Amino acid sequence: MLIRVRSKDGNFRHELDPGADVTVLLQKILETSVNPDEGSITISNQPRGGETKLSSLKGRSLKTLGLNHGDLVFVQYKEKPSGPSATTESSSGEAASSSLVDGTAQRPWEKVEEDAVDVYWRSKDGKVPRQRDAQFCKHGPKGMCDYCMPLEPYDAAYHKEHGIKHLSYHTYLQKVNPKSSSATQFLPPLSPLDYRVKVPCPTGNHPSWPSGICSTCQPSAITLQSQPHRMVDHLEIASTDIIDRFLQAWRRTGMQRFGWLIGRYEPYDVVPMGIKAVVEAIHEPPQQGELDGLGLGLPWEDGPRIRALAAHGTTPLTIVGYIFTDLDPTEEDRTKNVYKRHPGSFLMSSLEAIFAATMQSAYPTPSKSSSTGKFSSRLVTAILTGTKDGAIDVSAYQVSEQAMAMVEADMIEASVDPGIVRVKEEDRSVNSARYVPDVFFSYKNEYGLEVKKSAKPAFPVEYLMVNVTHGFPQNPVPVFQSTQFLIENRPGLEDQTVERVLSQLSGLGAPDVVDSRHRAPGQAQKVFELAKMLSDWHLVAFLDTTQLFPPVILYLLMGKRACTDMNPRQDDMKVLMRVVTSPALMGDPSQLDPLLATDGWQTLMTFTRENAPQRGTTLGAMDEDIPQDILDQIAAQEAAEASGSGPASGAASGTGTPGIKTCPHCTFENEARRTDCEVCGLPL
Structure with missing residues (x-):
């Protein structure tokens, strides 16, 4: 078959066997080139771009490379240096070429x-x-x-x-x-x-x-x-x-x-x-x-x-x-x-x-x-x-x-007019060294004809x-089944804290949830609510920043062995992520079992129990700044519930004290205008 070769030395035609090795084409190129460095010869199927070193293709026939009768290939190469250092540079070039021929250098697209x-x-x-x-x-x-x-x-x-x-x-x-x-x-x-x-x-x-x-x-x-x-x-x-x-x-x-x-x-x-x-x-x-x-x-x-x-x-x-x-x-x-x-x-x-x-x-x-x-x-x-x-x-x-x-x-750069892009000026200074070729764009004029116009200084x-x-x-x-957890990086508007997470888990009774084999029949609703709460991207991303679950990035940066020595729970975040993104999570309570068995979850539940509000001290030390009149209302509500005459059930549904909504999760009384509990953050 006929293969056409174009290089800086001119255009050449070579009759080659389709089954011949690429080295035959390499030899023909060497014969028609002036003082070429063999290791630098590249071929491409286009005049500019896509160059591949010819020596790296050794062992493949012309047919398997996709070359057919009449195809044109573009060849580029560097000339061998002259002078005292020519021998040294030539030998190093031959070594590099040999490395490519042996196949030790893999082409980028093959390992993607x-x-x-x-x-x-x-x-x-x-x-x-x-x-x-x-x-x-x-x-x-x-x-x-x-x-x-x-x-x-x-x-x-x-x-x-x-x-x-x-x-x-x-x-x-x-x-x-x-x-x-x-x-x-x-x-x-x-x-x-x-x-x-x-x-x-x-x-x-x-x-x-x-x-x-x-x-x-x-x-x-x-x-x-x-x-x-x-x-x-x-x-x-x-x-x-x-x-x-x-x-x-x-x-x-x-x-x-x-x-x-x-x-x-x-x-x-x-x-x-x-x-x-x-x-x-x-x-x-x-x-x-x-x-x-x-x-x-x-x-x-x-x-x-x-x-x-x-x-x-x-x-x-x-x-x-x-x-x-x-x-x-x-x-x-x-x-x-x-x-x-x-x-x-x-x-x-x-x-x-x-x-x-x-x-x-x-x-x-x-x-x-x-x-x-x-x-x-x-x-x-x-x-x-x-x-x-x-x-x-x-x-x-x-x-x-x-x-x-x-x-x-x-x-290019932005302009004052948002619909216009400016083309920068050429700059030959050493620091910038910006070269700007001619830029054109085409449009249809008022007569419906295609017109080409220079894009300098600006274009749409x-x-x-x-x-x-x-x-x-x-x-x-x-x-993700939930979007209720506070969103990251909203300071003053939504502040993510460990205390809030612990309060929400406590309100859902998370410490009492056990795996499906030991779970009581009446816990289905509690497990469902817990699974929905956990299936929240913002919650998972926040837990990844705490010490309760070690960050996944450490596992990647330090390697499994080093991360295991540092923290034996390096896989817990991966388990959490797999569990909360499982398609069967909301229909199969057993999907939570792998998470419940992790050390990270057990640590989280330990903190949840320790930070749970005690009866009689509903808010604990975290609520020192709450006004006294609110604290008096809480005390009155607890006294009414203790005597059996308080409107506990009515308050939980928002029908108790006028202007007050009692949270069904942590029993804190919120203002009626609120949609989320001020303490635990769950919907009222």
């Missing part, structure tokens, strides 16, 4: 562990089935023709008919590298975009940027265009309670809030080979809220602990995105919000798009189809903002690969955005 949803879709062909057409199909029931044969997942007519704007990630992979191909590609089909100057220059013929630049090391001109695919097709919030709980802080303070979306990725059958991000909880990092924005500390120091904890659920969870509020009540009606994000103004500001690109670059997607082992990102940006009728709704977006590459190259932010649909399930089955 992909997400479960990627493993699932790689096992499917993704074809869209079609029923037999009664009008055009003339064959029998077991036959097939052009009118009823399955469609490829990237079929343009099917996408247009169903209003699907973007190809899903695996559909895009099918399009650029069909599974029906008889040969395996010698290189992965995807290469992450990189708009930075290559330092050092692959030719080695001039000083590195910013001292010098050439057509080989400088990035090509950029044409902004709508991304044909998206990494996530749909954002699903597992329960409306998750959003309502997140909004409580804004409703009480008016300050904007930010939270990380904890969830997982699943197949999404609405689009061919689709992927959806399912949100099970929102974790709020330390932040400073403002009326028109917020301050956030990055990098997130608690991130590794949260990711490690979430990964130990029955269904492993991870960070699938982030959410923030942009809400502004109207002056006429404070119960309604300003409709500020719409096609006539902006949907996502330039500052938010740059932030999204930065975050997506920090959370890349592992991919066996990328030459670097990573490709783009599945991190979703969700925004809570006002609708046209003044209500609150979720909007979900991602930014394109071009946006990520431009931010990494420090090429829409060219960087990728829309993601969103919604809630019709039949919610959330992993």
